[in-house]
Amino acid sequence: MHYGDVSFGMTGDSVTGITALSPSYKLPNGLGVGDSEQKIKNAFGDDFKIEESKWKDFLSYKDEGLMFEIHKQDRTVMEINVTPIPGSESYKKADIPSTSYINEKGRIVDKTDYPFVNDPKVVGGWKTVDFVREISQFNPSKKSWKGKLWLNHIVFEEGGTVPRSGQTWTKGLVLSDDTASKYIIKEIDGSAYMFYEWKSGDYTICYMKPFYYVLKKVSPESLKYESKYGKKADIPQTSHINEEGRIVDKLDWPFVNDPQLIGTWESVDFVGEIEEFKAGKKQWGDGKGDLYLKGLIFKPNGKTFKPWWTWTKGLVFHSGDRTASKYTIKDIEGSTYMFYEWKSGDYTIRYSKPSYYVLKKVSSKTSGPLDKVWISKQEDDEDDEDEEDEEFTRRLPARIRQLDIDTADLERVKEIFGKPIKYVWGKDTFTDGNLPKRYILYYPSQFRVFMSNNKIVEIRHESGFNYVFRGKLRFGSTLDEVFEVLGHPEEIVQGEDNKFRNGVLYKDINGRKGHCYYGRYDQNVRLWFSDYKIIAVYMTRSDYGS
Numbered sequence: 001m002h003y004g005d006v007s008f009g010m011t012g013d014s015v016t017g018i019t020a021l022s023p024s025y026k027l028p029n030g031l032g033v034g035d036s037e038q039k040i041k042n043a044f045g046d047d048f049k050i051e052e053s054k055w056k057d058f059l060s061y062k063d064e065g066l067m068f069e070i071h072k073q074d075r076t077v078m079e080i081n082v083t084p085i086p087g088s089e090s091y092k093k094a095d096i097p098s099t100s101y102i103n104e105k106g107r108i109v110d111k112t113d114y115p116f117v118n119d120p121k122v123v124g125g126w127k128t129v130d131f132v133r134e135i136s137q138f139n140p141s142k143k144s145w146k147g148k149l150w151l152n153h154i155v156f157e158e159g160g161t162v163p164r165s166g167q168t169w170t171k172g173l174v175l176s177d178d179t180a181s182k183y184i185i186k187e188i189d190g191s192a193y194m195f196y197e198w199k200s201g202d203y204t205i206c207y208m209k210p211f212y213y214v215l216k217k218v219s220p221e222s223l224k225y226e227s228k229y230g231k232k233a234d235i236p237q238t239s240h241i242n243e244e245g246r247i248v249d250k251l252d253w254p255f256v257n258d259p260q261l262i263g264t265w266e267s268v269d270f271v272g273e274i275e276e277f278k279a280g281k282k283q284w285g286d287g288k289g290d291l292y293l294k295g296l297i298f299k300p301n302g303k304t305f306k307p308w309w310t311w312t313k314g315l316v317f318h319s320g321d322r323t324a325s326k327y328t329i330k331d332i333e334g335s336t337y338m339f340y341e342w343k344s345g346d347y348t349i350r351y352s353k354p355s356y357y358v359l360k361k362v363s364s365k366t367s368g369p370l371d372k373v374w375i376s377k378q379e380d381d382e383d384d385e386d387e388e389d390e391e392f393t394r395r396l397p398a399r400i401r402q403l404d405i406d407t408a409d410l411e412r413v414k415e416i417f418g419k420p421i422k423y424v425w426g427k428d429t430f431t432d433g434n435l436p437k438r439y440i441l442y443y444p445s446q447f448r449v450f451m452s453n454n455k456i457v458e459i460r461h462e463s464g465f466n467y468v469f470r471g472k473l474r475f476g477s478t479l480d481e482v483f484e485v486l487g488h489p490e491e492i493v494q495g496e497d498n499k500f501r502n503g504v505l506y507k508d509i510n511g512r513k514g515h516c517y518y519g520r521y522d523q524n525v526r527l528w529f530s531d532y533k534i535i536a537v538y539m540t541r542s543d544y545g546s
Contacts, residue, residue, distance in 0.1 A: 002283060011211065012131070013146060016202065018082040027066075027080070037075040040068055051106070060106075083206055092133075092209040097180075108204045110180040112434055116160045117171040121185050125220035126194050127153045131213055135195045138214050140188055150230060151213050153223045154196070161437050164228055164245070164350050166428025168436055177431055179204065192217040229346065231353035236324075240510050243500060247348045249317075249324035251530055252513040255302045256313035260329055263366065265338055265359035266295040272355050279333045293357050296340070299366045307475070308463035308535070316340065319535045320446075320463030321348060336361040349426040392444045393466045400459070400467075405524075405541045409454045410435075417443055458526070458540040469525070469537050477534045479505075479516070482527060486520050502545055521545040 001008045006025060009017030026032045029043050037059065041048065044061050051058040056078060059068040065085035069078045099111035131145040132138050160168045167176050174181045174196065181197040194215045202208040225241060227233060235241075238250035270284040270291055271277050284291060297305040302312055308319045316325045325341035338359045346352040399416050414420070420441035423430040430439060441449040446465040450457040461467045461475075468474045472485050483489075489505035498506045502521045509515045516529035521544050528536040 004281070010147075011202065012133075016084060016206075016208075020080045020082075021078075025080075031077075033077050033080060035077050037068075037070050037077070040077065049106070084208070094203050094207050094209045096207070106205070107178070108207065109178045110199075112175045112178065112180050114170045114173060114175065114180070116168075118158075119169075119171040121192070122156045122169065122171075122183065122194070123158055125153060125155050125218045125223045126215035127218045127223065129193075129214050129216050131198070131211060132195075133211055135184065135186075135212060138188075138193070138195070138212075140191070140193070149213075151198070152227055152229060153218075154215060154228075155220050155223060159437065164426055166425060166430060166436065175434075177429075177434055181210070225351060227352040228350040229352050233347050233351050233353045235351070238512075239324075240497075242498065245349070246322075247351065248322045249343075250510075250512050250515075251317045251319065251322060251324055252515060253312050253315060253317075253324070257300075258311075258313040260336070261298045261311065261313075261327070261338075262300055263364040264295065264297050264362050266362050267291045267293050267357055268337075268360045269358040270342070270355060271358060274328065274330075274339045274356060277332075277337070277339070277356075277358050279335065279337070291357070293342070296359060297366055305366075306464065318343075318463075319530045323348065325354070345426045345428075392447070396445065396447060396467055400539075403456075403459075405456050405459065405539070406543070408456055410451060413441065413449055413451075413456065417441075417447075417449070420449075456541060458538045458544065460539075461537040463535045465537070467537070469539070473527075473534060473537065475534060479518075479529065479532050482518065482534065486518070486523055486525070489518060500545075519545070 001010060005020070005022035007019040008015050009019075020033060023032050023034045031039060031043055040059060044064060044066070047061065047063065049060045049062070051060070054072075056072050057070040059070050060066070063085060065083045067081040067083075069081070070076070071078050094108070096108060097110065100108055103109050128149050128151050129140075130138060130143050131149055137144055154165075154174075155163055156169055157163060160170055162169055162174070167174055169175065169183075172182060172184075174183055179199040181199050183197070184195045186193050186195070194217070195212045196215060197210040198213050199210050203210045233247070235247060236249065239247055242248050268291075269277060269282050276283065296309075296316075298311060299305070302310045304310065304316075310317045310319070314326060316327055317323070318325070321343065323343040325343050327341070328339045330337050330339070338361070339356045340359060341354040342357050343354050347354045402416050403413075408416075420443055422442050423432070423435055423439045424442055425436055425439045430436065438450075438452045440460075441451065443449070445467075446462040447467070448460040448462060450460060461469070463475070465475050470485055473482060490503040491501075492505045492507055493499070494507045495511050496506070496509070498509045498517050500506075500517070500519055502519055504519070506517045509517060514529070514531040516532060517527070518529070519526040521540060524540050524542060524544070526538040526540060527534055528538075
């Protein structure tokens, strides 16, 4: 709950954190924002911990429930964060397992490499009904949690997979990158309920005992197209859900000009609803979070500074993600702002309502620094998977020739192509030692490797790629050019669903002009088209489709 220069973190009806940004708010000893680091140390003593970062340092007194953000140069307090102290009524210390440890950043990291043990009772769908501090508080006839529930449901599949998430499971535990959350199943009034530990930052950072999501067992079919987190997306009637369970928006809209859109826009905030935005008061990351998307440049005639992004009045298209995102332009306090739907995996995979990037128009020019730097660099990720790597692109054809796609495992893939930028499934990322059953290796220059059960399914050249398939087919090649290389289709199915049959050209899929698919499993390739031109080439193993 943000009130300008003071914020409150809430868990249910209880305050679990306070952040002060103004000298107006004082501690009982009179100290506050603007005071020196030395004054803080004089008042609270030497039992502190210092964590340094590039721009500021963090001075923590864990037993006092206090953390001070210190300006790197003048060593004054920029911000004060207050959390419940151990032993207080609102603080119940987590029972940290002996198999867990606290890393160099002070975060709890659980053991997650458990062998799979089956649990027939957990397999199926579970729908959230409540959120409680203790299991004993749950009453099936009266909901305890007063606010909105973030987690809507979980589906547990045979073999330890949790679809549309970066999680796996084994008997009694749900496993993610660095947490192992217990689940307990109880029969209550003739129904099966699960009590699932919710290990948020309260556990990993503040060492607090996790609350429990309470979920009731239901048919997994009833959850098939429901949002896993937050509000459900309002899926347009012109969109469809494909065979992989992804939302695919209609992209082939006629071009309508919008002169006020043309120019350079820089990101200033990221909000859940348009109404939440306040000019000059950044909300993302408590006002300090680094925005992933730095900005956008819109050029005339529906073009942008990236080939996979195009636009028409009111919509921005991403040919690789196959999304059509609405934008709304508003004049606020003398400046022009755009509210741009951010259709990430939360929308396409988990069916959640998109949040909004807020971008401010800074120029009518259509070239500038964003041509080269358009997303932020994470501190621990110096490479971006969408950035072109000329050396990687140059060596890619020779490396692909070294690959036996039918026999190569993960180690062989890394031996040939090097260490990937990251491992991804949906929006979730994984570490090398905690990979799910299915995942995709991200490399530079729009190159991807799709793995399942430690075998390659296919290698993918995504939207904007520079690889040339068989020396002739590239990003933007036409259907006629494809037929010259692969041969004409055995059948053309126009305007209907994509059934992915071998040798069949699916043209204008679901009535979307220019959106096509042509799979030639006999030639180990699948092609995707937008505006009747190649946007993606997937090179498959020899038994693909069998």
